Amino acid sequence: MDLPPHGIRLVGFDADDTLWRSQDYFDAAQREFERIVGHYVDLHDARAQEHLYAVEKRNIAVFGYGVKGMVLSMIEAAVEITAQRISAADLHRIVGLGKELLRHPVELLPGIAEAVAAIAGEHEVVLITKGDLFHQEAKVAQCGFAPLFRRIEIVSEKDVATYARLLQEFGLPAGQFVMIGNSLRSDIAPVLALGGWGIHVPYHSTWAHENEAEVAADAPRLRQVAQAADLPEAVRELVALSRR
Incomplete structure (x- = not known):
């Protein structure tokens, strides 16, 4: 032209x-993340949302943006928030959250x-x-x-x-x-x-x-x-x- x-x-x-749409799905995944770690700690006392965001922010330079970086940060944050008490099964569930996001239709x-x-x-x-x-x-x-x-x-x-x-x-x-x-x-x-x-x-x-x-x-x-x-x-x- x-x-x-x-x-x-x-x-x-x-x-x-x-x-x-994108952030809606990330928000839903974060709510499920909080539900998982909530079995181990009091979410308010642990400041789970703030902790996860802090981990995500410091990891941007390493993992970049997107679902995979978010999931890796969720795993790291879950281990820290629960003082390493989170089970392998629950870590696997967090990985599953990422796979669901990656498969979600546009x-x-x-x-x-x-x-x-x-x-x-x-x-x-x-x-x-x-x-x-x-x-x-x-x-x-x-x-x-x-x-x-x-x-x-x-x-x-x-x-x-x-x-x-x-x-x-x-x-x-x-x-x-x-x-x-x-x-x-x-x-x-x-x-x-x-x-x-x-x-x-x-x-x-x-x-x-x-x-x-x-x-x-x-x-x-x-x-x-x-x-x-x-x-x-x-x-x-x-x-x-x-x-x-």
Whole structure:
């Protein structure tokens, strides 16, 4: 398609909890994890949620993001929380939680397929997601609209350095790029910091790690929408602003 000589030329989409449900399943797995370790300790006294998050956060640099890293962190946290009293059978049950997550079919969010198609009809689009490579590839293959994306990037981290590298590969200045996603930390803040544009689509449940970002709600290059159906118009609004 013909691209404008200035203004926004490329639209990026996040995947998990932007295109399809994800955090809901992680939340359910965590509740089951707490039920398992709750047979050994008082969850409140043991501060099980805080302990698990602390283990997950320190393990990101080792395991990365995704189901496999979460399960390994759950096993480590369970051993620590229970002072090594947890049984092999219960550890096996925690492994099973991860397998269930990896096998779960993709469930698209309402209206997102139509929104992506509408935006792809007006602009080139790319998918930028992070997490376990095999799991993300499987979800992308199942979503049904992967061919709409010019490129599909599965990265280990979504930070300023990663977006800067991708934009260089795309041959595009940050001011001609808008990123759509549910995470302020991973989808919005880094792109705004580079001089790009962002559309935040909050999800009803977000992992604590993804909330660790400060972005002004009235940032001039940022828009927030409540649902996927609002995305095409939000992109048009930012495109108009970017051409001034």
